[in-house]
Amino acid sequence: MKNNNVIYGVLLLLFLASFPWVLGQMSHDDDTSIPTIIDADPFNLPRLPSVQLINEPLQPVRKPRNLNEEKVALGRRLFLDKRLSPRGDISCDSCHRLNEGGVDHRSHALGGDPSRGSINTPGIYNSANNFRWYWDGRAETLEAQVDESLTSLTEMGADWQELLETLASIAEYQAMFSQTYPENGISKESVIDALVAFERSLITVDAPFDRYLLGEKNALTPEQQNGYQLFKSYGCSACHQGGNIGGNMFQLFGVMGDYFADRNPIFEVDMGRFNVTGKDDDRHRFRVPSLRNVALTAPYFHDGSVATLEQAVMVMASYQLGRPIPIDDARLIVAFLHSLNGPGMGGE
Ligand code: HEC
Ligand code: HEC
Incomplete structure (x- = not known):
């Protein structure tokens, strides 16, 4: 009983301690600053109707203009x-x-x-x-x-x-x-x-999640809404963010645990950005992938090592956030990720 309390105490401390750590790991290209989300104009954002939306780490996308x-x-x-x-x-x-x-x-x-x-x-x-x-x-x-x-x-x-x-x-x-x-x-x-x-x-617009962000509250099921809250509260949106739900920064794969030592052996492609810059700091650093349509693109990760989205979420929780998350939470997050499928993309 006493031991359990100590273990819970340690887990709680790790949990709390990981927040500044994850944020501290954030880097945008040349390790300058965290990108501001609201001026992400490359994503061609709709003019935002509400203050609430401006505070969201994730943003809707619009059909590209001026295409020939x-x-x-x-x-x-x-x-x-x-x-x-x-x-x-x-x-x-x-x-x-x-x-x-x-x-x-x-x-x-x-x-x-x-x-x-x-x-x-x-x-x-x-x-x-x-x-x-x-x-x-x-x-x-x-x-x-x-x-x-x-x-x-x-x-x-x-x-x-x-x-x-x-x-x-x-x-x-x-x-x-x-x-x-x-x-x-x-x-x-x-x-x-x-x-x-x-x-x-090839931009997929009007996913249920985009409609939800733009005010159509029942575009997401209650499970998906819970999943979105968890996606934010666990800190996934620190890296998977903006209009593309990713794709706007480089991050270590294995911020809180050595994914590559655990997977073993390590190959050249596993060195990630190091292969481009030769900087030690860039070992195992990858571009954060976009999660739009991710439910349709198994298997996952640069090495294709994981077959299901649920497993991918669990791997992320362990290695990027430093704590395994309950399977029920992982399932809610997966339900939310399904809402990022563009209409007509199949799967829903
Ligand atoms: C034999 C399979 C194959 C074919 C054929 C192929 N690709 Fe790829 N493509 C890949 C792989 C694998 C990668 C990732 C390589 C890497 O990151 O080192 C990739 C990466 C890409 C990316 C980068 C995506 C991103 O967001 O980083 C784009 C865009 C792309 N390919 C477009 C094309 C186009 C256009 C063609 C035809 C001219 C093409 N590919 C042909 C396998 C293929
Ligand atoms: C510290 C930054 C960071 C955090 C926090 C983070 N991720 Fe990731 N995520 C990444 C990177 C980097 C990759 C690419 C890893 C690789 O394959 O090399 C990735 C890959 C993924 C993939 C696989 C995408 C694909 O196309 O293969 C999914 C799914 C994912 N993350 C979901 C999540 C979820 C859910 C959370 C929260 C539980 C989360 N991520 C937290 C950086 C992060």
Whole structure:
């Protein structure tokens, strides 16, 4: 009995002590300051109707404006076309399946080099709203990301010259490119530009959670509302925040426990941002992923190590917050995460 009290006391202290710790770990890119949430304009926020909403760590998104529909349509066609790959056997959509939440559901992406470790395919929906791209954030612009996605052996593995020759040999593309890009025609710049436009169009708006934030209180079930409160009170929203519910900062994976020692062995991709900067501080640091549509994108984490969302939430609680959370709370959080699915994305 006495022992139990001591244990509870210690647990309570750990619980309380973890708050400043987690906050202390927050860094935004170059470890400057916590990003302010309300000026996150890259997310193209609706003009906020209520003071209450301004205080929310999570924000709704709106359809992107000023997209050139012709470029989007051309980008879509390129995205779905297997002829862009050297052997004509894969398209972007083979791994980022548009009708399956934008992923391939493999723990280890098809093209990944196993000696570097297992790398999971991230979702393509809402990816354009991230502040950097790839798990380690190595691409600083969407243009750099599309260039890499086309040429990297982990993804399409194409060679620019061959790719442009292939496109030039297809009458349909000749027509589309000269119509859409009268000055450049079929060129590296226009191929990248069209794919970037298509990626920017893939924003999922009007998820039940967005409608809830904008005032439609019964857009979420009571369980989902409880789950949202827990998501905030446990501190998940310290990292998964803003309009993309993530995607706007780098954070350690294993703030409160050594995930990688526990998982073992450690591979190159597990070093995260360290592979980009070479800074010790960046070992195992990753871009915080967006949680929009996350219920549709199993398996989870950069290594695809976890099969269910419930397990992913439990791992986060242990390694990011320093305390396992009761399974009932994890289930409520999962119910809330389902409310981040865009309409028509499937799953609900
Ligand atoms: C063979 C599977 C595969 C193919 C084909 C593929 N990708 Fe990827 N894609 C991946 C993997 C794996 C990653 C993550 C790699 C990493 O972070 O190191 C990724 C990352 C991305 C990202 C970054 C997402 C984010 O938010 O960080 C985007 C965007 C993307 N790919 C778009 C494309 C486009 C466009 C194409 C076609 C030109 C394409 N991909 C082809 C597997 C693939
Ligand atoms: C200290 C920052 C931080 C906190 C706090 C945090 N996360 Fe995360 N979360 C991350 C990072 C970083 C990753 C990516 C880890 C990886 O795969 O390398 C991640 C990944 C995830 C994923 C997997 C997403 C995917 O697409 O694979 C889910 C789900 C998730 N977090 C939910 C939560 C929940 C729920 C909480 C609260 C219980 C939480 N997170 C708390 C930083 C955080």
